[in-house]
Amino acid sequence: MSQTTVGKARASKPPSPWKPAKPQRKVNNPNAVPSLNGGWGYLFTAPFFVMFLIFGLLPIAYSVYIAFFNWDALGTQEFIGFANFDELFVDTRFWNALLNTLDIWLLSTIPMLIFSIGLAAILHNPALRGSTFFRTILLVPNITSVLAIAIVFGQLFGRDFGMVNIIVGAFGFEHIDFVQGTTSSHVAIASMIVWRWTGYNALIFLAAMLAIPNELYESASLDGAGKFKQFIYVTLPSLRNTITFVLIVGTIGGLQVFAEPLILGGSFNGGDSGQFSTLTLFLFEQAFVAYKWGYAAAIGIMITVIVAIVSIINFFITRKLSGESK
Amino acid sequence: MSKKFVSIKAAALVATATLTMGVLGFVSPASAVVDCTKATVSGNGCIVLTVNTFGDVIQPALVAEYRKLRPDVKLAIKKSDLDALNGTGLFTQCAAGGAGNPDIAAVEISYSGFWRSYPQCFVDLRNLRNNAGKNATDIKKDYLPWRWEHGVGYNDSVIGIPTDVGGLEAAYRWDLFKLAGLPYTRASVSSAWSTWPKFIAFGKKYVAATKTSKFKAGLAALTKTGTSENKKFYATQKPVGFMDNIGTVYPAVMNQGTEKYYRNNGTDQGQLIFKTNKQVKLAFDTTVSANTANIGTRIGQFSSDWNVGMTKGTFAAMLAPAWMTSYIKGQSPTTKGKWDIASAPGGGGNMGGSQLTIPKGAKNQQEAWNFISWYLAPAQQLKVFEMYGLFPSTPSLYTNKAITAGKDPFFNNAPVGQIYATGVKKLKPIFEGKLQRCIDMAMGSAISLVANGKEKVPSKAFATGIAAAGKCK
Numbered sequence: 042m043s044q045t046t047v048g049k050a051r052a053s054k055p056p057s058p059w060k061p062a063k064p065q066r067k068v069n070n071p072n073a074v075p076s077l078n079g080g081w082g083y084l085f086t087a088p089f090f091v092m093f094l095i096f097g098l099l100p101i102a103y104s105v106y107i108a109f110f111n112w113d114a115l116g117t118q119e120f121i122g123f124a125n126f127d128e129l130f131v132d133t134r135f136w137n138a139l140l141n142t143l144d145i146w147l148l149s150t151i152p153m154l155i156f157s158i159g160l161a162a163i164l165h166n167p168a169l170r171g172s173t174f175f176r177t178i179l180l181v182p183n184i185t186s187v188l189a190i191a192i193v194f195g196q197l198f199g200r201d202f203g204m205v206n207i208i209v210g211a212f213g214f215e216h217i218d219f220v221q222g223t224t225s226s227h228v229a230i231a232s233m234i235v236w237r238w239t240g241y242n243a244l245i246f247l248a249a250m251l252a253i254p255n256e257l258y259e260s261a262s263l264d265g266a267g268k269f270k271q272f273i274y275v276t277l278p279s280l281r282n283t284i285t286f287v288l289i290v291g292t293i294g295g296l297q298v299f300a301e302p303l304i305l306g307g308s309f310n311g312g313d314s315g316q317f318s319t320l321t322l323f324l325f326e327q328a329f330v331a332y333k334w335g336y337a338a339a340i341g342i343m344i345t346v347i348v349a350i351v352s353i354i355n356f357f358i359t360r361k362l363s364g365e366s367k
Numbered sequence: 368m369s370k371k372f373v374s375i376k377a378a379a380l381v382a383t384a385t386l387t388m389g390v391l392g393f394v395s396p397a398s399a400v401v402d403c404t405k406a407t408v409s410g411n412g413c414i415v416l417t418v419n420t421f422g423d424v425i426q427p428a429l430v431a432e433y434r435k436l437r438p439d440v441k442l443a444i445k446k447s448d449l450d451a452l453n454g455t456g457l458f459t460q461c462a463a464g465g466a467g468n469p470d471i472a473a474v475e476i477s478y479s480g481f482w483r484s485y486p487q488c489f490v491d492l493r494n495l496r497n498n499a500g501k502n503a504t505d506i507k508k509d510y511l512p513w514r515w516e517h518g519v520g521y522n523d524s525v526i527g528i529p530t531d532v533g534g535l536e537a538a539y540r541w542d543l544f545k546l547a548g549l550p551y552t553r554a555s556v557s558s559a560w561s562t563w564p565k566f567i568a569f570g571k572k573y574v575a576a577t578k579t580s581k582f583k584a585g586l587a588a589l590t591k592t593g594t595s596e597n598k599k600f601y602a603t604q605k606p607v608g609f610m611d612n613i614g615t616v617y618p619a620v621m622n623q624g625t626e627k628y629y630r631n632n633g634t635d636q637g638q639l640i641f642k643t644n645k646q647v648k649l650a651f652d653t654t655v656s657a658n659t660a661n662i663g664t665r666i667g668q669f670s671s672d673w674n675v676g677m678t679k680g681t682f683a684a685m686l687a688p689a690w691m692t693s694y695i696k697g698q699s700p701t702t703k704g705k706w707d708i709a710s711a712p713g714g715g716g717n718m719g720g721s722q723l724t725i726p727k728g729a730k731n732q733q734e735a736w737n738f739i740s741w742y743l744a745p746a747q748q749l750k751v752f753e754m755y756g757l758f759p760s761t762p763s764l765y766t767n768k769a770i771t772a773g774k775d776p777f778f779n780n781a782p783v784g785q786i787y788a789t790g791v792k793k794l795k796p797i798f799e800g801k802l803q804r805c806i807d808m809a810m811g812s813a814i815s816l817v818a819n820g821k822e823k824v825p826s827k828a829f830a831t832g833i834a835a836a837g838k839c840k
Contacts, residue, residue: 111840114458114462195671199670200666201605220667221819310808310811313815313819314815314816314818315812329459332481
């Protein structure tokens with residue numbers, strides 16, 4: 042990119058003041074050190090890329106390859122073309138797992154978004170004392186082992202002696218069989234995800250909120266906007282990029298929910314009738330319990346496709362929403 | 368597999384191996400004093416045996432004893448976290464040509480049919496001789512014949528030696544049975560539910576009785592009489608169902624037959640007969656009728672509700688292998704003396720148990736065999752029974768006083784050893800095959816369809832299960 046195009050870009054779109062400008066690769070700056078742009082750069086980045094090649098890219102390529110086989114890892118491998126995918130598209134367990142996963146994802150993402158923006162708004166309040174302390178403890182659920190969380194939540198949601206049901210019972214209602222029910226088990230799993238990720242995302246939102254220039258709030262208050270209106274008309278629109286980011290990262294994670302349903306049910310089938318079987322749990326069951334590796338690889342590819350589709354939809358929806366709110 | 372991918376796989380393995388060695392290279396300092404308990408790799412006069420296991424297969428007290436016997440051998444024991452039955456690691460490691468395999472791997476019994484079809488993943492234990500010069504063939508006579516078969520590969524190689532034997536009897540709360548006005552002594556309960564239909568009828572009576580005011584009054588009376596401990600105990604009792612989970616009925620009935628999903632037709636693989644074997648239908652129908660009779664609580668085994676329910680009397684009976692008796696004791700010590708053990712309906716059965724194997728590629732095969740043949744010998748199995756209640760798979764012990772004369776106060780002084788010994792001696796070898804586990808799971812899902820009300824017609828659910836099992840390959 043030449044100096045002139047950089048200048049043009051600047052003229053058409055001013056850089057955001059709270060984001061560092063993207064470093065330009067080839068700036069004709071006489072003070073720049075030119076020699077490092079040679080072969081050395083490749084050497085220094087090699088450790089990551091070699092590792093990524095061996096442990097990231099190759100397994101991905103390899104699993105695409107075996108998805109077209111009836112792959113008995115200890116016996117024979119037979120090329121069967123798209124038969125795994127044909128079987129997958131009519132496999133009710135797969136569609137059941139997909140619906141469960143989407144349901145759990147919706148049940149966890151929306152409350153998590155609301156809670157974490159709310160928490161961030163509270164932490165953003167300059168009148169709050171000990172904010173560093175609160176910011177730190179927000180991360181505690183996130184660094185707790187998923188297994189530990191799942192075991193504790195599994196006990197909380199127990200049918201006969203779980204704490205949630207003891208409270209439900211105290212209000213005179215029937216005990217809810219969280220594990221056996223479809224929606225109820227999804228709620229239980231979603232609650233683990235919400236608990237684990239709300240604090241982490243609140244910190245991301247807080248960082249984004251701190252980056253909003255004070256002038257915007259000042260002019261808003263000059264226009265007569267109260268705290269709440271400032272939040273709706275200044276804070277939220279400024280967060281739209283962050284919301285997109287959190288949603289996409291949350292989607293990737295949410296469509297790969299694994300440990301929570303595994304521990305809740307205690308086995309890989311995701312409940313007696315697969316009522317909380319998720320995509321990754323189904324993949325794992327097919328690969329390591331039924332030992333159908335080719336089939337499992339096909340499921341893996343489908344998960345990738347689904348994550349991509351949902352992320353794109355997410356992206357456009359958040360774009361659109363933030364466009365309207367302007 | 369194309370050549371290209373073989374070489375890529377090899378490259379990946381070499382990379383991993385170099386990394387591992389690079390890391391380990393810093394760990395072994397040259398030490399003068401040989402204290403093998405701290406050794407992490409073999410060398411310096413120490414042998415480190417790596418053991419992959421789960422649950423209570425390897426008991427710490429005996430590991431300590433072996434350390435005294437062989438101070439130069441250190442057992443590095445790793446329990447698997449996610450895959451409780453230890454199938455996954457073995458499989459992937461075998462697929463990778465034995466790389467990274469432990470010296471000893473425990474295999475749970477429900478995987479034994481599967482592993483029998485892959486004897487190439489294991490060291491043939493007939494080819495190893497221990498310190499006493501014995502190989503697997505020499506010790507075969509020590510074990511229950513049907514139990515030994517679980518560790519025999521398709522090509523007749525011996526791939527695993529049996530640990531404990533589960534057996535299957537029924538543990539029940541005699542105090543609650545008595546309160547319900549039902550038979551409650553060992554002998555009378557055993558004869559009252561000698562068959563599965565009788566068992567289900569018994570369960571129905573119990574559930575009906577718990578709903579009566581007489582039962583409730585009786586329970587209330589117990590909360591007022593006796594010692595303060597007893598009063599407190601009965602105040603917390605919450606009878607709901609008869610047995611913990613009707614899902615346990617299916618494998619129990621299956622194991623009481625002479626054939627499961629396979630017929631031994633003289634070939635390695637056997638002949639798949641699950642579509643026509645009446646035992647499969649019988650096991651399915653029995654489980655479904657237990658479900659229809661509503662005698663189970665639908666609590667999942669090993670869930671927190673189940674653990675607590677044992678103490679609270681949520682259920683009054685459970686099918687119990689021998690190892691379950693020590694689980695009950697550990698989970699609900701306050702119910703001591705209120706349990707008893709009767710024969711399982713239909714007579715005998717088995718649930719659980721494992722084999723110890725030496726996977727191909729193990730580095731210390733000789734020492735591994737020394738340990739396995741010591742650890743699973745009758746003398747050590749007796750100690751495990753005395754300390755942990757795991758029932759020995761070596762019938763020579765069944766006439767031992769520790770087993771015949773032992774009465775367990777926790778189970779109302781039941782002669783636990785005698786009861787289980789009688790049960791396990793009745794069982795015959797059943798031919799198991801590669802798809803055993805896959806078919807088991809398909810049938811289990813079919814039962815769940817009925818249990819959860821998603822399929823109202825049992826015969827349709829059965830057909831669904833058989834069709835799903837047909838997809839196993």
